[in-house]
Amino acid sequence: MFSVIHPDHRERVMRAVQNSDVHRPFVLDVMRRDGSTDWSEWRGRSLFDAEGKHSGYQAVGRIVTDLVLAQRKLAESELQYRSVVEDLRELIVRCDSLGVITFANAAYARTRDCSPDEIVGRSVLESVHPEDVEHAYQQMAVVTCEDPFCSLELRVMRASGDVALQEWNGRAFYDEKRKFLGFQAVGHDITELRRTEARLREKDQQSAHLARVAMLGEMVAGISHEINQPLASIANFSSAAELILEKPDVSVEDQVKLQSWVHRVLQQTERINTIIIRLRRFGRPSSQREDFAIADAATEALLVTESAQRTAVSRRLMSCSHDLPLVNADRIQIEQVLVNLIQNASEAMQETPTISRQMSIDADVVGSEIVVAVTDFGPGITAEQGHDIFQSFVTSKSDGMGIGLAISRSIIESHGGKIRAITDTGYGKIEFSLPISEHT
């Protein structure tokens, strides 16, 4: 009978049989004829004759191979998952309906400066920044049986006293009677990520500002023209007035002239003032994101580039309705993109006959975005150029840096939009998109 028992186990089986009783089954492996192993579970007892002498064994067995293998697998996978959970850098925590921690991995325990065992029994909200506790409650309160997921960003007080930023994705648990049991949540530290993002944003803003200042530098000829023109008018009117005032007596006719000239001199100073305010605003380092109408930004961009277009563009068309939804963006930066596109359009038409030098700015809603297009009647952009022009230091101009479109692209993309050249059409067209503000 022992021949079916695995040779390694015969000894153990003997002992087990001797110690066994009905209530304590033992499991042993049985060798099959083909050499593989089956597992069997046995419940047995010793048999005694009338004198109480041991006369043999009686046992009932069954094959439990599947069960044994399943248990083994379970144990293995449990070990695996446990080590995954323990080794994860993600923070994992489970709590009951009152927020009392029932399980936490090592990573989470470390953020609370204790071991996973010590953390059990404490509150999940204990370490949350006082100002964020209310927010955490609110987020956790909105879960339902149907939609048990929630996510939130929290400031957390570290044991060291630093404030860390954590992002959490939680899931609520319910029993079959839909009774809320508790939460399980996975979180990670995003302090460094946010810090890097902020630094990048700052760098982006700085480079956009530098490009803007460079742009103003390239516009110097046009700007000084714009300012010298009214200055010349002021000088001429004043000189003419001086000549009148040198006369021994001033006639009524002269007085009318003087009055009109003084009035026009004041108008010219206003004209210069407006130009300077506009340029100062455009040269400012940065601004906040705000809701604004793209039509207003386009108008402003046209005014900033007025001097560049003066001799370069004979007809300007703008079809940006004020009824379009607003966009939420850094307004100065969007104006910068428009200024850049308008200037490129003006310069593209240098070889175009004066009468056909037409430029248009159109804006329209496409899906959840506003698409703005600047079109000129220059020679247009070839598919090959269209691919390159958004790269830095690629330019077709003799005096350009080749950063305008590259900066425009990074500005538009940082606002969640896209910019592209419409190519091989025989006229120039660049369009960009911006998401519509959520507030409209």
Added chain:
Amino acid sequence: MSGSPVVYIVDDDTDARDSACALVSEMSLRAIAFSSAEEFLNSYDGYRPACLLTDHHMLGMTGVELLETLRANEVSLAVVVMTAFAETELTVRAIRSGAVTLLEKPFSNTALWRAIHQALSEDRHQFADEAKLLLIRKRLDSLTESEREVLTVICRGEPNKSVALKLDVSVRTVEGRRSSIFEKTGVFPIAELVQLVMIARPELC
């Protein structure tokens, strides 16, 4: 040469144009304003004495292009170019095409006065030269065919003897025609005559 001098003003900026007009008028000169180079070219009738005061940066034809157009059409009107931003290239082009001067906006009234004065005086000289030229041309045209033949050979610097030989006439005949040329043109000596012929009727040389 008659009438008071006119200052033509071309500027597409209304205020700049009006203010220049006001100042020129107060200088007791007649100012006539145009808002574009094209408008000026359409109505310019060649009136003298005059000068042109034009802005450079204008939509359509620029100031320097206007100047070049005038010169291409052999109009010698004195031109002053005004600009609110003087680039070297512009200055070179303007002066090369014979602009009297380049006025940078804003300018003082004395600078404008000097520029206009210089322009009008250049215009006057130019006009006098042109009048002289016209007169000599008229006189040359009054020469007979045979006198003109003699003149052509004289202009090449040949003596009477070889002129006679070339034209197959007597030396006496050449001398006769020669004195008649001096009489008709009113120019003497021979060197000055040759110089004037070269300017007025180069085809005779």
